[in-house]
Amino acid sequence: MPKILDQIQGPNDIKKIKPKELEQLAVEIRKFLIEKVSKTGGHLASNLGTVELTIALHLVLDFPDDKLVWDVGHQAYTHKILTGRKKGFDTLRQYQGMSGFPKRKESECDAFDVGHSSTSISAALGLARARDIKGNDNKVVAVIGDGALSGGMAYEALNNAARLDSNMVIVLNDNNMSITENVGGMANYLGKIRTGSKYRNLKDGVENVIRSVPCVGNRVADKVKRSKDSLKRLFIPGMLFEDMGLTYIGPIDGHNIEQMRRAFLSAFRANEAVIVHVVTKKGKGYSFAEKKPSVYHGVEPFYVRTGENKTKEKAITYTQVFGKKLIELAKEQESIAAVCAAMPSGTGLMQYRKLFPERYYDVGIAEEHAVTFAAGMAAGGMHPVVAIYSTFLQRAYDQILHDVCIESLPVTFAIDRAGIVGSDGETHQGVFDLSYLCSMPNMTVMAPKNGTELEEMLSFSVKQDMPIAIRYPRGKINNRLEAFAKPIEYGKSETLYSGEKIALIAVGSMVETACDVREKLKSHGIHATVVNMRFVKPMDTERLEELTKSHSVFVTMEENVEQGGFGQKVADYLQTIKRNDIALVNCSIRDQFIQHGNVEILKKTLGLDADSITERILLNL
Numbered sequence: 001m002p003k004i005l006d007q008i009q010g011p012n013d014i015k016k017i018k019p020k021e022l023e024q025l026a027v028e029i030r031k032f033l034i035e036k037v038s039k040t041g042g043h044l045a046s047n048l049g050t051v052e053l054t055i056a057l058h059l060v061l062d063f064p065d066d067k068l069v070w071d072v073g074h075q076a077y078t079h080k081i082l083t084g085r086k087k088g089f090d091t092l093r094q095y096q097g098m099s100g101f102p103k104r105k106e107s108e109c110d111a112f113d114v115g116h117s118s119t120s121i122s123a124a125l126g127l128a129r130a131r132d133i134k135g136n137d138n139k140v141v142a143v144i145g146d147g148a149l150s151g152g153m154a155y156e157a158l159n160n161a162a163r164l165d166s167n168m169v170i171v172l173n174d175n176n177m178s179i180t181e182n183v184g185g186m187a188n189y190l191g192k193i194r195t196g197s198k199y200r201n202l203k204d205g206v207e208n209v210i211r212s213v214p215c216v217g218n219r220v221a222d223k224v225k226r227s228k229d230s231l232k233r234l235f236i237p238g239m240l241f242e243d244m245g246l247t248y249i250g251p252i253d254g255h256n257i258e259q260m261r262r263a264f265l266s267a268f269r270a271n272e273a274v275i276v277h278v279v280t281k282k283g284k285g286y287s288f289a290e291k292k293p294s295v296y297h298g299v300e301p302f303y304v305r306t307g308e309n310k311t312k313e314k315a316i317t318y319t320q321v322f323g324k325k326l327i328e329l330a331k332e333q334e335s336i337a338a339v340c341a342a343m344p345s346g347t348g349l350m351q352y353r354k355l356f357p358e359r360y361y362d363v364g365i366a367e368e369h370a371v372t373f374a375a376g377m378a379a380g381g382m383h384p385v386v387a388i389y390s391t392f393l394q395r396a397y398d399q400i401l402h403d404v405c406i407e408s409l410p411v412t413f414a415i416d417r418a419g420i421v422g423s424d425g426e427t428h429q430g431v432f433d434l435s436y437l438c439s440m441p442n443m444t445v446m447a448p449k450n451g452t453e454l455e456e457m458l459s460f461s462v463k464q465d466m467p468i469a470i471r472y473p474r475g476k477i478n479n480r481l482e483a484f485a486k487p488i489e490y491g492k493s494e495t496l497y498s499g500e501k502i503a504l505i506a507v508g509s510m511v512e513t514a515c516d517v518r519e520k521l522k523s524h525g526i527h528a529t530v531v532n533m534r535f536v537k538p539m540d541t542e543r544l545e546e547l548t549k550s551h552s553v554f555v556t557m558e559e560n561v562e563q564g565g566f567g568q569k570v571a572d573y574l575q576t577i578k579r580n581d582i583a584l585v586n587c588s589i590r591d592q593f594i595q596h597g598n599v600e601i602l603k604k605t606l607g608l609d610a611d612s613i614t615e616r617i618l619l620n621l
Contacts, residue, residue: 004021004024004028005025005028005029005086008025008082010083011083011109012063013084014059025055026257029055029078029081030285030286032081033051033077037077040089040090040091040092041300042093043075043077043299044289044296045289045294045297046145046297047076047078048284049175049280049282049293050075050173050254052254052256053171053173055082056257057264059257059261060264060265060268061139062139064108066141067111067112067127067138067140068141069141069142069143070102070114071114071117071121071144071148072117072145073114075145077089077100080098084107085098095601096597097596100423100424101113101114101424111123113426116392117145117151118151118153118365120142121154124140124168125142125160128164128168132166140167141170143171149172151366152369158244161273162244166271166272167267167271167273168273169274169275170274173280174278175254175282175293176282246273246274247267248275248277249267249274249275250276250278250279252276252277253278254279254281255284260276260278283296288307289307315477316477317476317477320348321451322348322416323347323348323349325454326349326385326458327352329458329462330352330359333383333463334359336359336383336385338352338353338356338361338387339362339377340362340386341362342364342365343389344360347389347416349387367388367396368396368398370396371386371399374404375404375407379407383411384412385411387416388415388416389415389417389428389430390418390431391430400413400467405441405442406442408442408467409467410465412467414470415471416472418472418508419471419473419474419508419559419560420559420602420603420608421599422474423596425594425595426593426595430471431560431561431589432560433471433560434447434471434507434566435560435564435565436564437469437537442467443469444469444490445536445537446468446470446535447470447509447534448472449481449506450480450512453485453532454472457470457534475599480512481512484496492540493532493533493540494534495531497518497528499526499528500527500551501550501551502521502528502552502555503531503547504518504530505533505544505554506556507560508558510558510559511530513613515530517613520611529551536566539569544573548574548577548582552583553584553617554583555584555585556588557608559589560589571584583620585613585617588608
């Protein structure tokens with residue numbers, strides 16, 4: 001029997017499918033997603049939860065003329081299927097394959113490139129204004145999750161959307177989760193809307209009773225109806241959006257296609273911004289994802305029948321080492337507090353949260369607030385440790401500079417997923433942090449070569465009265481360099497191997513690569529020096545000056561962009577001491593964004609693998 005899904009070959013094909021077949025289409029899409037993501041890895045639970053929502057939107061929108069903006073975008077897989085990209089799922093998130101996020105260069109049906117939270121309303125509002133200026137009449141829709149409403153940018157956009165004098169629809173996809181459970185006032189507020197039937201029951205009952213009164217019933221009922229805003233404020237908290245100047249519809253069953261379709265058509269008839277609140281279940285249709293949606297938010301390849309990860313190896317990760325060490329330190333030092341932005345699991349803080357609930361703060365998807373909140377705690381005598389991914393911390397650039405560094409407050413930044421992270425692509429690669437952090441006065445920047453050094457750096461940082469950033473990569477730890485364990489000394493590097501002529505000067509994750517390069521150079525009769533810098537700022541200039549006495553080639557190695565990076569700092573230093581006779585080979589990332597793909601493939605493509613670096617060195621001799 002032919003699959004209904006096979007009828008979807010391009011944009012708008014869904015309109016040819018009979019209404020009675022739409023529920024079966026949803027079933028087939030879920031089966032397809034589970035099968036494909038189990039092989040490639042990707043975002044699963046969020047996509048399973050938005051199948052019917054996406055179908056309903058595609059029934060009322062015409063692509064590519066109408067514009068649909070997804071917040072973050074990791075829930076847009078069904079949208080990709082319905083716009084004719086089903087075959088692309090065989091290469092999902094693989095090098096030169098289909099992106100796991102909406103990409104304009106991938107399809108004209110993707111209205112905006114996304115990857116970070118709380119951006120969709122702003123982008124959609126911009127698209128609506130552009131439409132109005134150009135005199136077009138296409139529809140504009142933003143889909144934003146309830147978790148993304150913990151981000152301040154969403155409220156800035158809502159504030160401006162209330163002034164829109166033409167139509168725009170904001171779909172609030174409410175699944176009571178971001179990556180982990182939601183926190184804060186908005187989460188509680190939406191929870192009341194989901195469960196609150198008091199207003200609707202009271203309104204209907206009162207109106208029916210009054211209208212039954214002879215002669216005066218209809219007149220009194222009309223007055224009561226005109227006072228509905230007061231009733232709403234008393235019995236249903238959904239008036240927040242209407243008080244902001246936005247029309248609110250909902251909550252609606254996010255798995256009832258026909259109900260959503262009617263609601264969207266109604267919303268499009270308004271000459272203003274309308275919020276349609278739909279309630280969905282994250283992970284719907286796959287029992288393992290329904291029970292543990294945070295575990296199945298982003299997954300590696302897995303076995304469909306058991307839900308188990310196909311990777312048997314249970315290696316220790318940098319994230320786990322950080323979490324474990326912070327617990328040890330918090331037991332010894334009562335001034336330590338942990339702050340994260342809606343990712344306690346991803347940053348390794350789940351166990352810390354259980355043990356020190358009074359010193360643990362999840363502020364939601366609000367990195368800017370997280371940093372200034374931490375600055376306030378530091379000013380009050382605490383030593384907060386802010387654990388945020390590199391790609392998300394860059395959203396709080398001004399807060400780090402203005403609220404932490406100017407006052408030189410004792411805040412430790414634990415920067416996970418620094419460097420090349422792989423499959424999530426341009427929006428998630430953590431390759432800018434060295435550049436922007438090193439530009440800030442009073443900031444100290446460190447990078448460990450392995451897990452043991454991460455522990456030592458964390459211990460060191462929480463004892464200092466200044467801002468310190470520790471950046472470390474995603475993934476497992478290699479214990480190969482455990483023999484090198486010189487104590488941490490402020491601003492000082494560590495020499496792993498002493499040689500001559502060529503100095504391999506590496507930062508963090510690239511120290512291991514430097515050791516591989518050293519071995520490859522030995523086959524060419526070259527015995528290189530390997531230096532683990534440890535501190536990118538302040539840089540160990542004494543060690544660099546010492547190296548100039550016996551080396552003619554400096555090779556700097558970092559997983560960071562070239563502009564403003566460690567290699568440029570070394571080049572500036574050589575220029576300052578007028579050592580133009582020292583050749584510098586800067587192994588970093590050129591002026592570009594890095595696409596998605598396997599980390600090892602990306603490193604080779606970028607020239608940051610041991611073979612490529614060795615070849616560059618030999619060419620410079």
